């Protein structure tokens with residue numbers, strides 16, 4: 257088939273959208289068909305390859321249920337989720353960069369006191385604290401900061417019936433100066449689920465399934481854009497090769513050993529403990 261025939265085939269399909277009354281839908285469908293045709297044409301996709309592609313997508317759909325969403329995992333591992341995040345939240349400037357929410361966020365975390373310890377399983381004791389501020393540096397008080405991370409076995413509490421309820425997740429409210437603090441354990445890297453078609457795709461393409469160690473943050477403050485982000489551990493072997501592309505240089509943090517015995521006593525932590533001091537800059541909501 258020559259280029260002219262391919263072009264007229266694409267145009268034939270685009271012409272069928274002529275009566276679409278929703279301009280945004282028309283724009284999306286036009287671009288989708290144009291890019292799909294260009295892709296098939298560029299790689300000269302064979303019938304057998306497309307059949308295997310359809311089988312892959314069918315298996316991806318069959319893997320989905322109330323707690324497993326293989327299509328989101330596919331979007332994550334192809335970098336599409338983080339691309340859409342960048343398009344919609346790439347504010348630039350001084351605001352804290354966003355990252356992926358991930359599939360393990362669970363609503364209904366308990367609101368905890370300033371400085372509370374959310375670790376109910378073993379790990380390296382850590383204090384995480386800082387301030388929420390706006391782009392001008394003014395404090396953001398009364399915001400809700402939700403955090404969640406995996407236990408040392410690489411599993412979130414919601415994935416692992418052996419973990420105590422509310423282990424390594426909690427909700428905190430920022431104080432009058434925007435301050436927040438909580439005690440936890442240093443996170444560990446973990447693999448995304450590999451027992452489905454996405455795992456097969458990673459293996460077939462020579463990719464690893466690991467996410468670098470991280471703690472998720474969801475920050476909701478009236479008058480500000482909700483910030484979905486995560487802090488990634490400096491020195492983690494996967495920090496520059498995150499399987500889902502969520503790790504960004506500005507979100508990489510150091511866990512600094514704190515040897516001050518008085519501080520350990522004040523926070524009821526063993527000495528030494530790890531300390532992370534990290535502020536978050538929120539973006540005022542556009543009106």
Ligand code: BEZ
Pocket residue numbers: 329332356357358359360448449467500
């Ligand atoms: C997570 O960080 O929880 C996550 C994000 C994307 C895919 C799998 C896990």
Ligand code: FE
Pocket residue numbers: 358360467470472
């Ligand atoms: Fe995660």
